[in-house]
Amino acid sequence: MQHEIGNRTYIVADVDPLDVDGVRTVSVGVGLWLLGFLALLPFYGRLDEAGHGWWLWTCLAGFGLGLFGLEFCRRRKRARDELRAAASDDLD
Template identity: 60%
Template structure:
């Protein structure tokens, strides 16, 4: 097989094809940033409806959005630091430690 063709693996009567796909950017910064932004926008969008949320016992929607945005900010800092450690380790030619 040439390197351009996908790998095929047979397990029992099934054949699995593994396509030659480049790996995605896996540092997670963009994913966490988008998730945090979605929670923050949802929080702001629900603020005008606080009275209705309170009447229908759904204020937890608002506080869930606030918690998601807050935890997202913590997560964003975490993934940024992890990315920076990995880039520094790659530049130095070493592998990051177990806390990376």
């Protein structure tokens, strides 16, 4: 597929997206925030002395907010799957 915008031509590949619902992507992000928290935890004293104690709490906040995002993505995926199932039942 080609799109012409102004004097430029853009070629777009006909490829499906890898992660439509975002569950895997958010899961990886949540895991990385937790890993960052656990990696910084032994160094809390030094981080706090250097004025970087907020790094630890940022990782914890990222993990916590990521859990909310993960639940949101799971519910959205479940709702989309139910809609697809209902639509396929209607076609039968």
